[in-house]
Amino acid sequence: MARIFVPADAAARAVGADKVASEIQAQAAKRSLRVDIIRTGSRGLFWLEPMIEVETAAGRIAYGPVRPEDVSSLFDAGLLIAAAHPLRLGRPEELSYLKRQTRLTFARCGIVDPLSLEDYRTHGGYRGLQRALSLGPAGIVEEVTKSGLRGRGGAGFPTGIKWKTVADTPAERKYIVCNADEGDSGTFADRMLLEGDPFVLIEGMTIAGIAVGATKGFIYIRSEYPDAIRVTTQAIAIAREAGYLGSKLAGSSHAFDLEVRMGAGAYVCGEETALLESLEGKRGTVRAKPPLPAHKGLFAMPTVINNLISLASVPVILSEGAANYADLGMGRSRGTMPIQIAGNVRHGGLFEAAFGLTLGEIVMDIGGGAASGRHVRAVQAGGPLGAYFPPSLFDTPYDYEAFAARDGLLGHGGLVVFDDSVDMARMARFALEFCAIESCGKCTPCRIGSTRGTEVMDRVMAGHDREANLALLEDLCQTLKFGSLCALGGFTPYPVMSALKHFPEDFGRAPNRDVHAHAAAE
Amino acid sequence: MLPILHALQDEFGYVPQAALPMIAEALNVSRAEVHGVVSFYHDFRDKPAGRHVLKLCRAEACQSMHGEAMAEKLLRDIGLEWGGTTGDGRLTVEATYCLGLCASAPAAMLDGQPIGRLNQEALLDLAHDARHQQEGRR
Numbered sequence: 001m002a003r004i005f006v007p008a009d010a011a012a013r014a015v016g017a018d019k020v021a022s023e024i025q026a027q028a029a030k031r032s033l034r035v036d037i038i039r040t041g042s043r044g045l046f047w048l049e050p051m052i053e054v055e056t057a058a059g060r061i062a063y064g065p066v067r068p069e070d071v072s073s074l075f076d077a078g079l080l081i082a083a084a085h086p087l088r089l090g091r092p093e094e095l096s097y098l099k100r101q102t103r104l105t106f107a108r109c110g111i112v113d114p115l116s117l118e119d120y121r122t123h124g125g126y127r128g129l130q131r132a133l134s135l136g137p138a139g140i141v142e143e144v145t146k147s148g149l150r151g152r153g154g155a156g157f158p159t160g161i162k163w164k165t166v167a168d169t170p171a172e173r174k175y176i177v178c179n180a181d182e183g184d185s186g187t188f189a190d191r192m193l194l195e196g197d198p199f200v201l202i203e204g205m206t207i208a209g210i211a212v213g214a215t216k217g218f219i220y221i222r223s224e225y226p227d228a229i230r231v232t233t234q235a236i237a238i239a240r241e242a243g244y245l246g247s248k249l250a251g252s253s254h255a256f257d258l259e260v261r262m263g264a265g266a267y268v269c270g271e272e273t274a275l276l277e278s279l280e281g282k283r284g285t286v287r288a289k290p291p292l293p294a295h296k297g298l299f300a301m302p303t304v305i306n307n308l309i310s311l312a313s314v315p316v317i318l319s320e321g322a323a324n325y326a327d328l329g330m331g332r333s334r335g336t337m338p339i340q341i342a343g344n345v346r347h348g349g350l351f352e353a354a355f356g357l358t359l360g361e362i363v364m365d366i367g368g369g370a371a372s373g374r375h376v377r378a379v380q381a382g383g384p385l386g387a388y389f390p391p392s393l394f395d396t397p398y399d400y401e402a403f404a405a406r407d408g409l410l411g412h413g414g415l416v417v418f419d420d421s422v423d424m425a426r427m428a429r430f431a432l433e434f435c436a437i438e439s440c441g442k443c444t445p446c447r448i449g450s451t452r453g454t455e456v457m458d459r460v461m462a463g464h465d466r467e468a469n470l471a472l473l474e475d476l477c478q479t480l481k482f483g484s485l486c487a488l489g490g491f492t493p494y495p496v497m498s499a500l501k502h503f504p505e506d507f508g509r510a511p512n513r514d515v516h517a518h519a520a521a522e
Numbered sequence: 523m524l525p526i527l528h529a530l531q532d533e534f535g536y537v538p539q540a541a542l543p544m545i546a547e548a549l550n551v552s553r554a555e556v557h558g559v560v561s562f563y564h565d566f567r568d569k570p571a572g573r574h575v576l577k578l579c580r581a582e583a584c585q586s587m588h589g590e591a592m593a594e595k596l597l598r599d600i601g602l603e604w605g606g607t608t609g610d611g612r613l614t615v616e617a618t619y620c621l622g623l624c625a626s627a628p629a630a631m632l633d634g635q636p637i638g639r640l641n642q643e644a645l646l647d648l649a650h651d652a653r654h655q656q657e658g659r660r
């Protein structure tokens with residue numbers, strides 16, 4: 001029976017993948033052909049979605065983007081023998097967008113049935129756990145430390161050091177918490193992995209549990225991701241049934257179990273201490289640090305709280321070895337990062353690569369420039385708290401330190417591309433407004449400063465006493481940056497000040513000369 | 523407390539005031555604390571929504587594809603503010619900040635189903651259908 005793979009990723013469903021799947025079923029039935037439709041995650045080439053694949057002796061052959069009304073002509077052309085058709089893309093692995101990637105964390109995403117443990121194991125799954133069990137707790141922590149893995153949520157803290165702190169803190173209970181409250185605009189890596197390969201997260205969290213002596217884990221997923229919540233909940237039940245969770249997991253003496261918890265639409269709960277408060281059933285307000293969550297986290301117990309991508313990168317680090325991972329990257333940024341290219345961009349999607357590509361290569365070369373066909377004017381890197389980069393900074397290498405040196409941040413790996421129709425004063429105002437909407441209210445700079453900042457921007461945009469108001473804005477941003485309790489208030493100045501610095505003409509100031517030089521060079 | 527509040531909203535479409543003292547008693551917390559939690563999170567409603575709920579993303583990636591102008595036109599056409607419900611009780615339009623469909627912007631979610639690559643016409647059609655289509659099942 002011919003096997004056809006159709007993504008069930010929310011972004012594929014959002015552009016008609018379900019209708020394509022049912023049309024394939026209907027057309028096959030009409031022609032008395034037997035097909036087995038397997039719903040997978042997405043390969044992450046979103047401009048080609050829905051991208052379907054048919055299995056042949058020579059590997060899979062992809063077609064896309066397929067609309068429901070294309071299915072009949074695909075069958076007429078000979079879809080099941082992977083025959084020629086205007087939508088035929090060839091082997092997906094040979095598409096340059098995928099060929100140029102180094103897929104470690106996302107090795108299986110878009111390929112396997114996300115709820116098939118057999119698929120998972122066939123494609124290298126649970127080899128990391130096997131090696132982890134042979135290394136033992138201290139050995140695991142050492143391996144993760146040697147890999148150079150740093151927090152993929154944005155802070156970039158070394159994962160191994162965090163784990164060692166929890167491992168060295170004696171307590172009757174410890175927890176592993178996965179931060180899957182992926183609220184940054186321009187990011188979707190967590191969602192893709194939860195929908196496309198949830199077992200890799202389960203395996204990573206299990207390894208973390210063994211490493212630090214925790215027996216219980218929580219996956220905190222935002223409510224905007226209903227598909228991810230459903231798939232992950234099912235995957236946990238399947239893993240438990242197969243003995244990969246629970247007591248004496250995988251035949252070892254270790255116990256570990258997992259639970260999914262759903263957020264409720266609060267961006268600030270992506271901040272680790274607010275997330276812990278939320279998990280405890282409270283308002284998602286930020287906690288003052290110290291104590292660190294590693295000492296006193298969930299229910300005041302030592303807690304490893306990591307971003308989903310950090311935890312999901314652990315299995316491949318263990319199975320292939322720390323050196324294999326640490327060999328990739330540049331400077332202190334080791335391994336790979338799933339870069340998410342989004343917004344007004346021709347080839348938007350997930351691009352997992354070693355650190356070190358330049359921003360320009362990612363946006364112009366890989367992403368293909370603006371979807372609108374106009375000039376790219378700005379790229380916001382790292383979500384709503386990240387800086388706006390003009391094309392004159394496109395030589396910045398994708399690396400934690402290089403971005404920081406240019407007053408920016410990688411965040412969770414999102415890049416949102418804007419064409420030259422964007423009004424950067426409006427974007428600066430939006431950053432402040434978003435902070436006002438999402439502020440938890442605990443600290444004054446963030447709670448009050450964001451609202452006052454929005455008002456100041458209104459006056460700037462209306463042309464009232466511009467220079468005085470811009471001076472006030474800069475002063476306010478300093479207060480937010482240094483006076484806020486967490487990154488929400490502390491980083492809101494990044495988009496605001498970068499917009500003002502690089503695009504002063506949108507704020508009624510004289511344009512930067514280097515911007516003109518660059519525009520002339522294009 | 524969050525799983526309880528989600529379960530209530532799933533059942534009733536909102537979190538009824540009458541439930542708050544019961545939650546307080548069951549969890550051994552004060553009613554003020556329950557109110558504090560319910561009112562903190564954007565998801566929880568204190569009154570029922572329309573039969574269909576359309577969530578439109580207002581975050582940066584969707585703004586870069588002009589989602590904001592499309593949303594404003596829709597709201598103008600059907601005479602709603604953000605968060606409002608049409609007079610016939612059939613459609614509520616809510617703002618959301620990112621659905622994780624940022625490479626398929628502008629994006630929306632209608633009754634939990636994701637929708638990407640919207641344009642003005644498709645968005646107006648979507649709202650029109652939600653208001654006028656006969657219900658398949660009741």
